[in-house]
Amino acid sequence: MTKLFATRLALVATMMLLASPAISAQQDDGAPPPSKPGKPINAGEVLSGELNALKVRDVKNAGKRVATYQITSEPRRLPPPNGLCNLETGPETFQLVPSGDAQAAQLKTFVGKEISVKVDEVACASDPGQMSEAVITKWSLIKKQ
Structure with a gap:
């Protein structure tokens, strides 16, 4: 045996x-070959991608549901000190923070479509509950010609 x-x-x-x-x-x-960091994105530049709508509960406002919008794009590097947001290639998902009801209503019509926004202020996501890798707090929608 x-x-x-x-x-x-x-x-x-x-x-x-x-x-x-x-x-x-x-x-x-x-x-696969080692991935390279994405192109840098600075204030005043354009970010394009597909717009998605997410429903998130606001922790600051007694759990009220808040519509949140997100652009999925190619990887981009953010300006210093944010850099790559602790990612190898930079963030690919960017949360758009509407400054008011008018901007939120404007975004609602473009959900699921390709859009472009002029970025004025961008940073890495840092608060719990943020569903994206980076957050764009000041922006304006660019109309396609």
């Missing part, structure tokens, strides 16, 4: 030795 176990163990060990170089070669070939 012990002889049979030893034979099987030796067979499995031999198979593992023969298969491991092939497995590691396959893993090396399929490895």
Whole structure:
């Protein structure tokens, strides 16, 4: 019985030795190249992407539901001191904070569509409950011509 176990163990060990170089070669070939940080975005520049609507409960306002809007874009670097927001390539999701009901109503009509906004103030997300990697607090919608 012990002889049979030893034979099987030796067979499995031999198979593992023969298969491991092939497995590691396959893993090396399929490895993606290291990702590069995104283009920088500074105040006054344009950010484009798909607009999404999120429903979030406001922790400061007794849990009232608040419509929150988010742009999904290519990775972008933020100006110092924010940089990459502790991400390898920079944030890809940007929360748009409406300054009033007029801006919120304006965004509501573009949900699910590609939009462009002129960024005036942007920072990394830091408050709990923020659903995006970065937050744009001052912005203006750019009309497509």
